[in-house]
Amino acid sequence: xxxxxxxxxxxxxxxxxxxxxxxxxxxxxxxxxxxxxxxxxxxxxxxxxxxxxxxxxxxxxxxxxxxxxxxxxxxxxxxxxxxxxxxxxxxxxxxxxxxxxxxxxxxxxxxxxxxxxxxxxxxxxxxxxxxxxxxxxxxxxxxxxxxxxxxxxxxxxxxxxxxxxxxxxxxxxxxxxxxxxxxxxxxxxxxxxxxxxxxxxxxxxxxxxxxxxxxxxxxxxxxxxxxxxxxxxxxxxxxxx
Ligand SMILES: [Zn+2]
Numbered sequence: 001x002x003x004x005x006x007x008x009x010x011x012x013x014x015x016x017x018x019x020x021x022x023x024x025x026x027x028x029x030x031x032x033x034x035x036x037x038x039x040x041x042x043x044x045x046x047x048x049x050x051x052x053x054x055x056x057x058x059x060x061x062x063x064x065x066x067x068x069x070x071x072x073x074x075x076x077x078x079x080x081x082x083x084x085x086x087x088x089x090x091x092x093x094x095x096x097x098x099x100x101x102x103x104x105x106x107x108x109x110x111x112x113x114x115x116x117x118x119x120x121x122x123x124x125x126x127x128x129x130x131x132x133x134x135x136x137x138x139x140x141x142x143x144x145x146x147x148x149x150x151x152x153x154x155x156x157x158x159x160x161x162x163x164x165x166x167x168x169x170x171x172x173x174x175x176x177x178x179x180x181x182x183x184x185x186x187x188x189x190x191x192x193x194x195x196x197x198x199x200x201x202x203x204x205x206x207x208x209x210x211x212x213x214x215x216x217x218x219x220x221x222x223x224x225x226x227x228x229x230x231x232x233x234x235x236x237x238x239x240x241x
Contacts, residue, residue, distance in 0.1 A: 004183060005228045009239050011178045012187055012199040018172035022165060023196045030163045038150040045147050048140040055136055059129040065124060069119040073112060080108045183228070190236055199237040203230075210234035 004006030083105050092098055176184060200209030206239040212233040214222070222229045222238060229238045 004180065006240075007228060008178075008180065009228070009237075010241070012183065012237060013173060013201060015172065015175040015179055015184075015187070015195065015201045015240070016103075018168050018175055019191065019196060019198075020171060021168045025161050025165050025168065029158060029165075032154060032157055034150050034153045034157060038147065038154055041143055041147045041150055045140065045143045048136055052133065052136040052140055055129065055132045059133050059167065060104060061127070062122060062126045062129050066070070066119065066122045069115055069122060076108050076112045076115070080112070081107060083108070097207050149215070171219055185234050194234065194236055197236060199239055201241045202231075202238045203241060207231040207234060207236065207238060209236035209238075 083101055086092055087101050087105070092101060127175070179187070187198040189198075194209070197209050200207050202208070202214070202219065202222060205216060206213045209231060210233050212231070214232070218232065223240050226240070229240075230236065231238050
């Protein structure tokens, strides 16, 4: 390993600063609270849409049942009107026939009353179903509004991060170009196994990579010896600042 002067070694710290900034930005982009919230709201919208679909189908079914019952009542009314007319017409004189007609009219009235009871239940159910559809629809609109808002926020924040990343990537390439190849590859190797930190400053006798205070003698030796030094504790490249 050739010996490196202070200036060359310090360039490693510039490079490390950019690499650290890039890692932080990647982490920030991957863990935006708005993105997590957006996912939740997206799930909620999908859930509400499915619920709404079911509620609408139920509502339609009840409406069809209501129409069917109303149609039945109409038919009974028409039939009862015809029988009434026959009775009033005086054309039916036979007492047996008249009694049968009377009984038929009574039976129609009873059937009508029964269907009216059913219709009443169906109308109550329809009110409830309509209310459910309206409630779900308004919940869905609100969730959709939040989704749009969060989606815009995520796009904006991601764009800001991308822009920052672009800046740091440029600075990173520039800093890397100033570091000798062999030193750079050593830095990259350490960085790969040390949570992205390959080079750390030695400040006040403490390695800023692992935050361990070096024995005073060791810190003094590093300061005097200069050149390429590594932390005894974390093995990162130590740079005296
Ligand atoms: Zn260390």
